[in-house]
Amino acid sequence: QVQVAESGGGSVQAGGSLKLSCEFSGGLFITNNMGWFRQVPGKERDIVCAISRRGDSSYCDNSVSGRFTISRDNAKNMMYLEMNSLKPEDTAVYYCAADPGVWGLSRTASDYAYWGQGTQVTVSS
Secondary structure: OOEEEEEOOEEEEOOOOEEEEEEEEOOOHHHOEEEEEEEOOOOOOEEEEEEOOOOOOEEEOOOOEOOEEEEEEOOOOEEEEEEOOOOHHHOEEEEEEEEOOOOOOOOOHHHOOEEOOOEEEEEEO
């Protein structure tokens, strides 16, 4: 049974940095495209960044491009999200997700089959 679990959330002041980690278990990590999503109360879960199976292709939403970096270590079954220059509007619950499908890198939450419990990121002004 595939499981993913996030860690590394917390509270930080605007302009600060945080690094989120996602641990993958129970399956073959390299067969999954991976993504980070975030959600605020009353809104849909939105893509932050996604990375391909081998890490040779990635995507980040315009709202975080240039500030956030997604990476993965297939030897350790880990994915990361390095977040710099954080803004109050980055405050959300951040979710790690795995897409075992055979298609290309997806930005759509419904394409991801496995989800973590989420980790809160709070950025104060």
